[in-house]
Structure formats: structure tokens, C-alpha cells
Amino acid sequence: MRLHSLLLxxxxxxxxxxxxxxxxxxxxxxxxxxSFHWKMVTTWPKNAPGTGTAAERLAERVNAxxxxxxxxxxxxxxxxxxxxxxxxxxxxxxxxxGHGTPYYWKGKVPAAQFFGAVPFGLSTLExxxxxxxxxxxxxxxxxxxxxGLKPLTAxxxxxxxxxxxxxxxxxxxxxxxxxxxxxGLGGEVWSRLGAxxxxxxxxxxxxxxxxxxxxxxxxxxxxxxxxxxxxxxxxYYYYPxxxxxxSVLELLINQKAFDALPADLQAIVTEAARAATxxxxxDYVYHNALALDELKKSGTLLKRFPDEVLQAMQxxxxxxxxxxxxxSELNGRIWxxxxxxxxxxxxxxxxxxxxxxxxx
Numbered sequence: 001m002r003l004h005s006l007l008l009x010x011x012x013x014x015x016x017x018x019x020x021x022x023x024x025x026x027x028x029x030x031x032x033x034x035s036f037h038w039k040m041v042t043t044w045p046k047n048a049p050g051t052g053t054a055a056e057r058l059a060e061r062v063n064a065x066x067x068x069x070x071x072x073x074x075x076x077x078x079x080x081x082x083x084x085x086x087x088x089x090x091x092x093x094x095x096x097x098g099h100g101t102p103y104y105w106k107g108k109v110p111a112a113q114f115f116g117a118v119p120f121g122l123s124t125l126e127x128x129x130x131x132x133x134x135x136x137x138x139x140x141x142x143x144x145x146x147x148g149l150k151p152l153t154a155x156x157x158x159x160x161x162x163x164x165x166x167x168x169x170x171x172x173x174x175x176x177x178x179x180x181x182x183x184g185l186g187g188e189v190w191s192r193l194g195a196x197x198x199x200x201x202x203x204x205x206x207x208x209x210x211x212x213x214x215x216x217x218x219x220x221x222x223x224x225x226x227x228x229x230x231x232x233x234x235x236y237y238y239y240p241x242x243x244x245x246x247s248v249l250e251l252l253i254n255q256k257a258f259d260a261l262p263a264d265l266q267a268i269v270t271e272a273a274r275a276a277t278x279x280x281x282x283d284y285v286y287h288n289a290l291a292l293d294e295l296k297k298s299g300t301l302l303k304r305f306p307d308e309v310l311q312a313m314q315x316x317x318x319x320x321x322x323x324x325x326x327x328s329e330l331n332g333r334i335w336x337x338x339x340x341x342x343x344x345x346x347x348x349x350x351x352x353x354x355x356x357x358x359x360x
Contacts, residue, residue: 036070043083043100045203046076049227054155055099058276065268083201090252091147098252103184111143117244119317124246130341152273155249155280162238163218181217186243189316209233222291
């Protein structure tokens, strides 16, 4: 073997020079990575703390993780479609993504209410565990599949407050005739106790409460409520948030658009949604503490619902949930799965979280 051949052997071995592949076309070039430009419609006012900012952060995270191969333009409520039309817009492909909360779609998908907030139900940690480990996600996928949608958690506002009231609730009689903004299953419970419930997007709440068009409202918790100035429109701030022990914010994904993504971008969307959930939980624990302190200093009157009222709400909640479960075979399976997981999780939570909070 000649000397120059011996010198080439190490270079060939380490791939520093290559051999000609006679089977490949001479003009073959690497295929450029395909890019995608998506729209996300939301149910939130623009830059609403926690809720609206979560959607913006999710879009930014996807853009960064994909190195710009998947960009998302976020539209606040009303910019592209009205807040309560987000579900339909993503289903028909007007936008590839939506960000909202499941109980807004109860008229289209009654089962969706199980995946938002269940009165006296799972806590934030328990809900995430049920969805991710306890079979909840598969049931959620099944509920939305007929509409061409894939749902994912993309936030959780943790346990909420009971709401803002312009009259005291001292007994069940005080509920009769009360006009309250309350969506979802909690609203149905209020109705059965004699209140008149209405559903309206967040951007309309302050004016309606201040003008007397409604007597009371839930929104979220101190973080969002302070930002909306609700303490200027109502005197009493009630707890606990029995109607929403936690509240899932969802990412609605058009299934056809999702299927068209390469596997790595699908993974990026999925993990960005998971990160958005954790980010929002952190956001709310931190900012709720700050905001509650500010509300108390400003003169907000914190009031606890009387035991009589809470007991009645719990009884009505069980009735409402049982009737919802009986509406369809799927609803029944969802409720049975959720109840079984709650029964499994409660003893551990009683020994751990509850004991700690009681002693603190």
C-alpha cells in the first residue's frame, strides 16, 4: 500500500472525508424544514393577568422550542372571534388553536364540564394526576373527538374564591332571586337554590356588577379579581370556592392541523402545554398571596359561606353531577372514573396536605 493511502485511512475511519455514493443523484440536496404559522383564539381579554398572559407565554414557548418552525399568533376575545365561539372556530379550522376553559362549551359537549371544574371535586394536584395518570385524558379525547378537536391542559388557576356579592349571604333565603354570573356546574347549583344565573365573558363583568345588572359574580381569585377592580364594584368577597376547587384551562387543537405536524413539533406543542400548566399554577400561588393582602388592606370584607349554605350546595352538587352522568354512557364513565380517583386520593391528602395546613 502506498504512503498516501495509509494517510487516508484514519480520515476515512473518523468520517473526515467520505466516499462517493454512486447510488445518490449528483444534484441531491437536503430538504428544508417545513414551517407552520398558526392562529390561537382565546376567551380572555387581551393580556388578562394569568389567563391571557398564559396563552401568550405558551405561544412564545412553542416558537422558541421549535426555533421558529411553528409560530403562533394569539388573538384575544373578540379580535378574531367572540369569546364564547372559540370552540367552534377551532373545530371548523378558522384557527388551529384555542385557549379557554371547558365549561364554556357545555351546550355543545355536556361532558366538557367534568374537565373544567367540578363542585366539591378534585384539587389542582389531583386533577392533573387524574388526567395524566388516571385515565382522564383518554376520556377527554373521546369527548372532543367528534368535533375534530384534541384537548390538553394548558393552565390551571388553582382553587378559586366563592365570588363577589353586593348583599350578604347569611342563609338560603338570601339566595332566592339573586342574580349571579356563574358558568358551569356551579351555576346550575345556584339556580336550583333559587338564584338567577347568567354567563358572560370576563370583559363584561365589572360593568354589569357595578351597574346592578347582576348582584354577584364569580371570576377567579384575588390575582385576577384585583386586576379587574371587582373590589370597587362589590362589597363582600366570599369563600371557599366550592364551585371550582381547581379550574383547568385548556388548549384546543384542531386535530387535522395537529396530525399535519411532524412528530417533533407535535411533541413541542404537547410539552409546551404541560409547561404552561405548571407556569400558571406557580403564577397563581404567588400572585394570589400578594393580591389577597392588598385587597384586605383596601377594605375588602372577606366572608365565609355559612355551613347551612355550603351543605345545601354540596347536596345540590351531588344531584347535578348524578344527572349529568346519567345523560350518556360516556358521561357515566367519566364521572365514575373521577369519583373512583377522588376516593383513592382523599385519604393521602387528608394525611398530608390537610394536616400540614391545619398545623400551619
